[in-house]
Amino acid sequence: MKDRAQGHLREKLNPELPASARVVVVGAGVIGCAIAREITRYTPDVVVLEKENDVACGASKANNAEVHSGIGEEVGTLKQKLNVRGNYMYDEFVAGLGVDFKRQGLLIVVTPRSVPPEVAEKMSPEQLDELLRVRIPEGIVAYGEAAGIKGLRVLSREEVLRREPNVTPEAVSGVFDPNYGLVCPYKLTIALAEHAVINGARVFLNTEVTGIRVEDGEVKGVITNRGEIAAPLVINAAGVFADEVAEMAGAGGFRIHPRKGATLLFDRQVTSEYVRSSVALFRMPGMKKERSKGGGAMPTVEGNLQLGPTAVEVEDKNDTSISAEEIEEIFERFHYLLPSFPREAVISAFSGVRAPTYEEDFVIEASDKVRGFVNVAGIQSPGLASAPAIVEMVMGFLHELGIPREPRPDFDPVRPATPRFAELDDRERDALIRKDPRWGNIVCRCEYVTEAEVLAAIHSLIPATDMDGVKRRTRTGMGRCQGGFCGHRVAAILARELGIPITEVTKSGGPSPLYLGETKDFLCSERVGHG
Amino acid sequence: MAKVRKPDLVVIGAGPAGLGAALAAREAGLRDVMLIERDVELGGILPQCIHDGFGSIVFGETLTGPQYAQRFIDRVEKADMDIKLNTMVLDLRPDRSLTAVNSRDGILEIKPRAVVLAMGCRERTRHQVLIPGYRPAGVICAGAAQRDINIEGLMPGRRVVILGSGDIGLIMARRFTLEGAEVEGVYEIMDHPGGLTRNLVQCLHDYDIPLHLSHTVTFIHGRKRVEAVTVSRVDGNLKPMPGTERLVPCDTLVLSVGLIPENELSRRAGVVLDPATGGPVVDERMETSVEGIFACGNVMNVFDLVDYVTHTAEVAGRAAAEYVLRGVARKPEALRVRPGRNVRFVVPQLLRGYGGEVSFYFRVSRPERAVRARLVTGGIPLAAKRARMVRPPEMVRLRADPERLVEALSRGDLTVEVVPEDEGPERQG
16 A cells, blocks of 8 residues: 555656647746646646646745735736736735635735934924824825725724734824735645646646747747757746746846845744734835835734845846845844834744846746747746736637636636644544544644645645655644654655655755664775875 | 632642652642643653753652652652642742643632742743844754654754754753764853763763854845755854854754743743843742742752752752641741852742751853852851852862851841852862
8 A cells, every 4th residue: 555655656656747838838937837726727738847847846835925915016006907806806816725814904004103203303393293194094095996906905003903903102193004814825825726727737847948939939838857848838937037937938028136035033932923914114206225025023924923025136136145134134123113022032043035036027028039938937926916907918828829718617726725723622643543543643843734734735636755844735844843843754754655765755856865874884994084 | 711729839840850849848838839841741840851960969860851850759649649640830920829720620719828939941032042043944942853753753954053062952962963963063152061061071072073062143044945044253251253154064053052030920920030140030939029928949049950940949848848737837037148249149039047057059151260159247257168160161160068058147148159269268068
């Protein structure tokens, strides 16, 4: 029985590339997977190629998980339009995927620091008070409504502090935007990819695109490190590498300049009630340009407080490091907005790299240089929020390019999700354990993850094959101890299920082994060589 | 679901604290004791501590961790109690009822008459000390590395840098070396070592491993696996000094940057915690702010010696038994025991006056020579002890005479302080 499971897994891990496909999507981030899922509503013949060993390995795993409403974006940009529409579409977008989506709202706080000192200086105290208390919040609401954002509400100082008691007492007024939502970005990506697979798509991991075949101004296929796939339609959803993939096809014309964002994550045991909605400080346009377009304090869907992100231009598209300056900047920035946030409860810090173009807008186009090649590039924040609308726009092009307009009658609208032990009540937990005792074996003590959940992650449609893959699907190692207790247990289960020695288990694929040998392995002569 | 169980006592955790408490309770006459352990075996962290030095106070000889644990495990196994391994307590409520889970019983509802908290502690991680850099494989806490090597037989690294000179860090420096790995050095942010003197000598000096005081790791390099770390000297405010960076190639960074009492369940039960220790506020019977819930060992504060853990466990176990058997009601009045000069914290924090000898455990804030540690109330010392040297890593135990403590009850709160030896009115043993 176990052998058979391993056989299936091996097959699943090393599938042969097909010779051809109707559509090839390059990049298995949230955008690539969302597009692939949508295509399967009309045709199952879609292939997703990803150079990493899992989906959601780029920006999709390291953003702040917010589904913005569009209120921060410049009116008239594609970004703003797609964001407002995407937010509106979100409930339908996630329906059937088995991922949590919560509209927790955004509280924009207005304080004396919302106005540049040189502006404040020229005003009488009454004028300044009028500005902060009335004109700014009403201005924000008017601006938002003009952009199509519904339900914005001006809050008094008392209402602000009642809603979020941890916000600075200097708050003068605020605006509440109920549209803001939270979704776990990598779980969403995994769910979209699996939903696509359920409906016929094939996802190939560890498959790097090295060239695009173009003949007579028409795309013919994709060349990879593992062979070639012929295809009349290619979608470039390669994130920070989208400019390079576009150049391969001769369909470029834009440049991605990577911009890093770092976020601090806090222990949810301490912070689950710290803020209810996302919270941001309002700053008047034209004020000393913040390095990030905003950033804020927000809970995750799981209840951890997160602060950030920063915005730092970097040379290297793979620069996911965090600098001491960034950590300091986050602490400094939020100390004012949330004077009492629990600094000592940081459990993790991570960075992602955004993919802005110099125009700072999305590039979503059916290439006019290469027929059949579609760019979905420059997708930075609010890309996660805009995803449903981006997909809708891309489908418009694809229907023009020959994808049927009639949905398939056999499209399965539901992607079954593994239950989360931590979220069940005791009766449900007990029932699961009666059926399979591995539901009673807690592997991760901080996050209450059971062996059954780890097994489900490893044997899922997009198998988790390393520690980070299991972590993203189950939350093992995401708690206070950061894997100190459960690391070796998860590694042992991975080794057993994948049929490999534990010394071959990796953190994140490639050369990232957890263990460099067994005891006594280094006690041989070669150590002399080290001097 | 299975029916509700109602033992006399539930002990949560079967490390040295839990084992000691369960035994003491059983020996004090409690019949129905349940010992719950989330790991696969008894002993807690001791089975992975294969170095020696355990038991010099309790047994008058130095044992390895497994030996020390085995002495208790043998007695526990003979003591006829309900031992639940592979069982995790999910919830503990203020009425002392708890929910646990394992794969055999499913969800267990338990309503004991008393509870002893003995969950121990966990390690501070890289992010809690905010080390900048990448997040590759090869960054590991010292205790986890110890487990990998000593229990799993796996080497988490070959060229190792150790951050933090706490005891586990020092012991692992030697352990890695003995396994043929190369330890480049131990870096300590403070200007004094964090571990016991004997470990500095036996684990670093004896193996020529350099200790760099006033240094810290300021960047972790390597995207997939650690490739190097940057180390920097720190100034008097522990801030890295620009210009002092040095790149140290390595494949592994081992962190020994502190331990945190594991009190998630205590919090759920509404137990009041002491910010100075990170553990419950207890009285001299180790009873927490929630009546019938006791605490012992590293869940209270992190001890340097397992012998002290055992002592607190025996106090807690006996007190829990007494509470159940004789329904000893808690005395409502309590004196506070406050940390005074050069004392960071004291446990127990409260004295209610049940009688009997009381041991106070405390740590100093800074190293000091030729001192006298004393417990005073209203300017009058109740207990005192001379010490040639006190250091923050080494806990001090001060035993106070029962009669004098009773006397003290009328005089008001107590203070534990460390003063230069030539100060103070009287000399005492």
